[in-house]
Amino acid sequence: MIMCLGVPCKILEVYKKDTLMMGKVDFGGAIREVCFETLPDAVPGEYAIVHVGFAISKLTEEEALDTLGLLDEMNELANQQDQNP
Amino acid sequence: MKYTEEFRDARRVKELAADLCQITKNPWVIMEICGGQTHSFMHYGIDQLLPPQVELVHGPGCPVCVTPLEMIDKAIALASDPNFILASFGDMLRVPGSKGDLFSVRAAGGAVKVVYSPLDAVQLARQNPDKQVVFFAIGFETTTPPNALSIIQAEALGLKNFSLLVSQVRVPQAMEAILSSPANRVQGFLAAGHVCAIMGYWEYPPIAAKYHVPIAVTGFEPVDLLLGLIDVVKMLEAGETGVVNSYSRAVTEAGNQPAQAAIQRVFQPADRTWRGIGTIPMSGFSLRPEYAQYDAEKRFDIGHIQTREAEVCIAGKILQGVMKPPQCPAFGKECTPENPLGAPMVSNEGACSAYYRYRKGS
Numbered sequence A: 001m002i003m004c005l006g007v008p009c010k011i012l013e014v015y016k017k018d019t020l021m022m023g024k025v026d027f028g029g030a031i032r033e034v035c036f037e038t039l040p041d042a043v044p045g046e047y048a049i050v051h052v053g054f055a056i057s058k059l060t061e062e063e064a065l066d067t068l069g070l071l072d073e074m075n076e077l078a079n080q081q082d083q084n085p
Numbered sequence B: 001m002k003y004t005e006e007f008r009d010a011r012r013v014k015e016l017a018a019d020l021c022q023i024t025k026n027p028w029v030i031m032e033i034c035g036g037q038t039h040s041f042m043h044y045g046i047d048q049l050l051p052p053q054v055e056l057v058h059g060p061g062c063p064v065c066v067t068p069l070e071m072i073d074k075a076i077a078l079a080s081d082p083n084f085i086l087a088s089f090g091d092m093l094r095v096p097g098s099k100g101d102l103f104s105v106r107a108a109g110g111a112v113k114v115v116y117s118p119l120d121a122v123q124l125a126r127q128n129p130d131k132q133v134v135f136f137a138i139g140f141e142t143t144t145p146p147n148a149l150s151i152i153q154a155e156a157l158g159l160k161n162f163s164l165l166v167s168q169v170r171v172p173q174a175m176e177a178i179l180s181s182p183a184n185r186v187q188g189f190l191a192a193g194h195v196c197a198i199m200g201y202w203e204y205p206p207i208a209a210k211y212h213v214p215i216a217v218t219g220f221e222p223v224d225l226l227l228g229l230i231d232v233v234k235m236l237e238a239g240e241t242g243v244v245n246s247y248s249r250a251v252t253e254a255g256n257q258p259a260q261a262a263i264q265r266v267f268q269p270a271d272r273t274w275r276g277i278g279t280i281p282m283s284g285f286s287l288r289p290e291y292a293q294y295d296a297e298k299r300f301d302i303g304h305i306q307t308r309e310a311e312v313c314i315a316g317k318i319l320q321g322v323m324k325p326p327q328c329p330a331f332g333k334e335c336t337p338e339n340p341l342g343a344p345m346v347s348n349e350g351a352c353s354a355y356y357r358y359r360k361g362s
């Protein structure tokens, strides 16, 4: 197990268990229970990074597309759509 | 999986590598802090795509590698006591102590349990009320909030048989120690993306300014690594310093507030010893005095520990980016992942192990 390599996953559900916020996540097919105390505003359907059983940050789609250089392309497409409805 | 495949796309990786070659005019030495990034570089062969002027050196961000020998010996002493259960991340089991490792303690009948999350260790304490359960709380700012929450949970459950053997370290202080060393060669940093997901990157601009180094917060996929390098080389070529966030899909400047609050509640900054490097002031955390009853070192008499390190091992120099694994006389000979003499040969995040797996003979 690689300790600092957080793993991306999809958030499936979030609930209270004992005294802790817990939830189920999908790591590309493998479903696991992880702790959401460190990501209390998580919403099912969003993506997150999980590290040693704790969700530590959300993955933002807009930033991901921007990093990949796709955001401009998509904005252009959207603009074209607006102009030619 | 979303957010993974797109960042491993071969066409994008080749284009970015070409971009990097194009902007690189001068020789530069760049350090990736995190052992997870060292592993990614080697695993995907990104190091082989870099322009010849860019030299990567590998940082101290391998929690297994920097956990001091004395702590390994203490963990071994606790695990050998029949009244205790020692819970640990799996990576720690093969790390050589002065005599043997936790793996051999377990083989000899000692209670060593591998857990995935610190909360699993709390669960062990609930299930074993007649044993003292000690969790080996190692790692950087990424493991600190989970470890803090294990204490908060143990407190909420009123558990009296749970404690931590704490060896928590922090990244910014290690970067400063590297930069202020007379032997330093590092001119720019890829900062550890997931440490920054927790802590943010507000701690870095003063370091960038004081030592005139560019720093890029960097992720772990091939595209991320190249984007981080491009951002650092751009600044180096332009003679600029500063901090850029090349991993914005996961990291914000302020970081994860609930995680930082959990750290603050349970831990306080403290001097820490780094294996092979020595003591760095305020480079880690220890439990606050209010949580002393969860501190295994305070609570139990672990006895006199006399440490002995393999003499040939140059791990300290490797972890500070002064030397590389093939320069060690034992590399791949007496020291292999099956029979490690030093911690960097144990974990996937250790530079010696990464070189052995992916670059042996080159």
Ligand code: SF4
Residues within 6 Å of the ligand: B312, B313, B314, B315, B318, B325, B328, B329, B330, B331, B332, B335, B336, B340, B341, B342, B343, B344, B345, B352
């Ligand atoms: S190859 Fe082995 S002995 Fe040499 S520095 Fe690495 S861990 Fe130490």
